[in-house]
Amino acid sequence: MLTGDQYKASLSDGRATYFEGERVEDLVSHPILGPAVQNVADGYDWLATQAVDGQSPLSGIPTSPQDLRDKVDLVHKAGMMAHVTYTSLMTLTTAASRLSKSAPQYVDRINAFVEDAQRRDLRVTQCITDAKGDRSLSPSKQDDPDSYVRVVERRSDGVVIRGAKLHITAASFGHELMTIPTKAMRAGEEDYAIAAVIPVNAPGVKIINTTYAPRHDDLRDFPVSGIEHFPEGFVIFDDVFVPTERILLDGEVESASVFAHSLGLWERLGGLSSMADGSDVLVGLAQLIAEANGLDRVGHVKEKISEMIIHATVVRACLEAALTNAETGIFGAVFPNELYTNAGKYTGAANYNLMVRHLHDIAGGAIVTAPSRADLENPEVGDLARKYMSTRGDVDGEYRTRLFHTIRDLTADAYGGWKQVTNVQAGGGLYAQRIVTRKHYDLAAAKGAALRIAGLAESEGPSGGF
Template sequence: MPLKTPQQYIESLRDGRVTYWDGERIDDITAHPRFQVPIAMTAKDYDYDDPDYRNIRRYQTEDGGSAHRIYQIPHSEKDLADRVEMMGNSAISTLTTGVFMALMSVKDQVGEVNPQYAANIERMYKYARDNDLRAAEVITDPKGDRKRRAHEQDDPDLYVRIVDRNKDGIIVRGAKLHITAASLIHELVVMPTKGMRQDEKDYAVSFSIPVNAKGVKIINRSFAPAELNPFDYPASAHHSMPEGFVVFDDVFVPWDRVFLAGEVPLASKLAQSLGLWERTGGVVEAARLSELFVGLAQLVTEMQGKEGDPMAQASIAELITYAEMIRMGLDYACRHFETTASGMIFPNTLAINAAKYYYAANYHQTVRYLHDLGGGLVLTLPLESDLRNEESGQYIRKYLYTKRTVDVEQRMRVYNLIRDLTADAYGGWQFVVALQAGGGLVAQRTMMNRTYDMNRAKARALKAAGALPKAKAMAAE
């Protein structure tokens, strides 16, 4: 099928999906003010004729068709580089469709346990690709009492579970939290939140289901109001995206859409597969954002006439270090890629986890440098309406003046972006996302401990200490 146009994407959302926001059931999200900005963000990635992004957004499939590059399975370093470039120029509602990369990366392992599940993964991947659909990563369960396993909860539905099986498919019940763009995509791709034990086999479940499937309900929340002035909110006014609280109220899933239904050993493999690609997306965004921080820091410093101030230069150097460490981590991960048995390449697991950890662990301290350089004006700057008011505007232009080369309105725009990115609507969302997207810091520590070549490190340490490894010592005796 041909690629969708932005308008065709918008039309595709009028499919009877059940969506709530602020206590209201919204029957047509395309006509509701709450969804105008996120829909516009997502629709933009359907503009395949945009000369600036034509080659970034599309690629040629193995059968000669065209598809969005979010579906391209990398088989070379160039493929991976093209994918990273696309990720840096796409809405998050497009990037979540990368969940199919996670599925395809473990398809062979899934096939060793159940060949039908592997066939289902490939079929759903091609179906979504060829119909130019978007998907959501649906992974995090409510979890209830964290001290107890899934099957030990007071309410058995606190993890998504299979409540019935028949010849046609499975019936699932439960909820998934923090599902970015859930109301704006076409397919909800459900993955296990973690590994499961044999007595939790009903909770070892993975599948893909249309958003408008009977029994699916989405409750939305966003960091930004429906309408924001782009002068005062230069980030939030253009980049707000709802997070979905997704409910599965006895949803029927046909067998040809099931990827896992009780095969416990596969639960952890599916859960872990998503983490790598999600963290890769986080590092790509971190590289973009950290460079923006450097630019903003330099601008406010120059606007204040402090470009020669040693303390200001020291703070900017810290921001540069942060930005370059993230960029080098991403570059290393892509250049030292790994390969699956079927030839799919993916970023180096250890490098991506180390880069994501560095980004998340140092994000809040890094923002501190930007706030220190900007000062209190980051929070107390008057609004655009006051600037445009003839009476109040004259005072704003008079007292925000610094020197002839600095335009007051431009200065206000720079400060507004600092506030919006780090201390207001978008900034509040980003403070949490920097830590939690792709799993918290513990998740990255765990993967680093698993993938680091500890035996080589210990051998080098023993050699440096002049001590023989135990086996060689015994042989020498």
């Protein structure tokens, strides 16, 4: 296992990463990106305390529903970088299972990479979303053929790829880029049916970073994003050579969608798990600020919080169903149930903005106008600010102010905006989740039940509770 310090040292490998127009020579000491690097290092050190026989607890694959549940809990505690790594490796494990019949020649390569990454305790990020160009056109019909990552040269020992992958969380902080097709490909699009694992410091890889990290000296006013934030990477492959042993798919258009579907399952499980916890936090904040405002017994406020509670409970129930009804692949790995994973992720994302609206309605405008912590400490205005931020004798002005800062940071500032977009887009948009949910729902059984109720079934059985 790597230590946090060893991880930080591993980033000094010549990688080409950029932030706000300048190349970042030292990620560890960078004023904006450096604290996020330290978060990853802290995650490494925490995982070392959970090691089993000297191996990272991220190693191995889940072989039972309980094992899967334990892994999900573990990666959330270990932080974003552990999450994206585990998601990437389980995506490959899932893809290997699904490719065993259609493209078996890649299975050994995939398994070898997963085992090596786990053995060396590497961090891996998933690169899936292409620049895409004109969304109404397929990859082969684009004005710029590089709008989707493609093979531009084939050699005896590998291929050269060109293109870009967008929205890649923590791309600059990992060791490997799991690069996969973003969609199904058609005949004639063989060059776009390319999947590979590429070192972050490979010649030609260039990463532009954006971040919601707060740009304030006093991070006390940012209790969420000030503690943990990660950049999004705009990953450019500027004629990058990929050796044969790192190619996981090359030209098999009929198998191109396997990787995207595999990633979607694990990305949506991670999103569902995060939403389950996050929904409880929104309920808690709504109740706390209602109490601080003296509105916790008002009918419409109680009704809004009740709706938030129902939402949180349904999302949590879908997560529990996805884990409890886990399915086993041909190699013995356990995967979350696709029906409940997708239905839960859709429900959580589709209703998130309404839950935030309820929270804002309950809390009030001070979400975005409350004075800073430094203002409360100012000798001239601090006492007055605390006085007028109080609501009654048992509600301290600083306490209420800090609640407002938390609500703003979580739902109404840079991180809050990132969260709203990410909830919808991570793991594919809402429409994709509806498609997969419908695919895995037993519609035939539902039709059969309806026919029995209507007395139209050939063999009428029990009414099914009606």
